[in-house]
Amino acid sequence: MKKRIIFANLSALLIVGSIFTSCMNNKTSNEAGKQGITKIVWDSVGNQSVDLYTLKNKNGVEINISNYGGKVTSWITPDKNGKRSNIVLGYNSAKKYTDKVPYFGAIIGRYGNRIAKGKFTVDGKEYTLATNNGPNHLHGGNKGFDKVIWTAEPIVDSIPALTLTYLSKDGEEGYPGNLKVTVKYTLTDADELKIEYTATTDKATPVNLTNHTYFNLSGDPTNAILDEEVQINADKYTPVDAGLIPTGELKAVKGTPFDFTKPTKIGEHINQVPGPPVGYDHNFVLNNSDTTLHQAAIVYDSATGRQLEVLTTEPGIQFYTGNFLDGTLSTDDGKPIKQHTALCLETQHFPNSPNQASFPSTILQPGKTLHSTTIYKVTVR
Numbered sequence: 233m234k235k236r237i238i239f240a241n242l243s244a245l246l247i248v249g250s251i252f253t254s255c256m257n258n259k260t261s262n263e264a265g266k267q268g269i270t271k272i273v274w275d276s277v278g279n280q281s282v283d284l285y286t287l288k289n290k291n292g293v294e295i296n297i298s299n300y301g302g303k304v305t306s307w308i309t310p311d312k313n314g315k316r317s318n319i320v321l322g323y324n325s326a327k328k329y330t331d332k333v334p335y336f337g338a339i340i341g342r343y344g345n346r347i348a349k350g351k352f353t354v355d356g357k358e359y360t361l362a363t364n365n366g367p368n369h370l371h372g373g374n375k376g377f378d379k380v381i382w383t384a385e386p387i388v389d390s391i392p393a394l395t396l397t398y399l400s401k402d403g404e405e406g407y408p409g410n411l412k413v414t415v416k417y418t419l420t421d422a423d424e425l426k427i428e429y430t431a432t433t434d435k436a437t438p439v440n441l442t443n444h445t446y447f448n449l450s451g452d453p454t455n456a457i458l459d460e461e462v463q464i465n466a467d468k469y470t471p472v473d474a475g476l477i478p479t480g481e482l483k484a485v486k487g488t489p490f491d492f493t494k495p496t497k498i499g500e501h502i503n504q505v506p507g508p509p510v511g512y513d514h515n516f517v518l519n520n521s522d523t524t525l526h527q528a529a530i531v532y533d534s535a536t537g538r539q540l541e542v543l544t545t546e547p548g549i550q551f552y553t554g555n556f557l558d559g560t561l562s563t564d565d566g567k568p569i570k571q572h573t574a575l576c577l578e579t580q581h582f583p584n585s586p587n588q589a590s591f592p593s594t595i596l597q598p599g600k601t602l603h604s605t606t607i608y609k610v611t612v613r
């Protein structure tokens with residue numbers, strides 16, 4: 233009896249698998265309205281070929297994700313009038329993601345954001361990481377998780393999902409331990425992109441995984457995001473020094489340009505944020521910091537009616553307003569990508585935690601599994 237059930241399951245798997253195979257390399261099979269996941273051989277990076285997966289839900293929302301850096305390359309959603317556009321910064325070929333492209337859509341690791349001077353001590357041993365941001369280590373180093381090719385496994389179902397795995401070897405970018413990472417992207421019928429991270433290690437190591445998608449809810453990256461309204465459920469933030477390293481203080485947002493406890497236009501106080509460059513690039517301390525999913529932030533663009541809601545199990549969120557975008561990069565159709573034309577909400581533990589004993593720990597111990605979930609939900613109102 234038991235055997236037959238296993239067999240039945242296996243044959244179902246085979247059928248599903250062969251439907252998937254027949255869709256491979258044939259993106260046109262994902263006709264308008266058809267939900268599921270399809271794949272194309274997209275491009276090559278170095279001499280390795282990389283793929284692009286299209287996840288589509290029952291509402292016709294369509295998200296492209298590559299196994300190159302786990303990058304979300306486009307996210308097509310309707311506005312309040314049903315007009316569909318791409319709401320994220322991304323490119324139509326992997327080769328366009330040069331070293332000058334600041335992490336568009338990518339998985340970030342082993343450590344999201346900065347580690348001061350690229351140094352930390354674990355179990356009495358000091359480690360030195362690659363320094364790629366002035367004197368500091370940023371977003372995993374010279375070749376972070378955004379620049380590696382992940383092993384992809386599509387989950388063929390009416391709820392499309394893509395599982396990406398990567399083994400970050402002991403010593404990579406200076407980090408201790410072999411770290412096995414899995415990132416599962418699911419596009420639900422509630423128009424959510426759910427990102428589930430898991431990781432295990434064989435030596436104690438700092439880990440802080442996030443996603444670096446740049447949103448412009450207007451669907452037109454030539455529009456500034458300054459009129460979009462943001463609410464962040466954080467009464468405190470972590471102030472930074474000139475190198476964007478947290479001072480260690482948790483400061484109340486009340487009465488400062490960092491008060492987003494009520495929906496506030498991004499442009500309202502942006503010029504009062506200490507710079508240069510002008511803009512937000514700060515970690516907010518979420519009020520609810522238990523490890524259950526909680527609402528972290530909401531962004532609303534009244535012109536198109538699009539709303540982005542961010543939920544996470546993480547204690548912090550980096551609100552970044554594209555301050556370093558300066559018009560030198562262009563979109564696929566040749567339009568310059570200027571300052572403040574996209575925003576990131578990177579769910580995370582706090583920057584430089586390995587050197588701040590008072591921050592929640594980011595050290596993953598052998599024998600333990602890191603679990604972290606973030607949901608980006610895009611709807612209209």
Ligand code: GLA
Nearest residue numbers: 334335345476513550552556
């Ligand atoms: C993060 C950092 C920023 C910047 C961007 C990418 O948000 O905090 O300082 O490095 O990534 O340019």
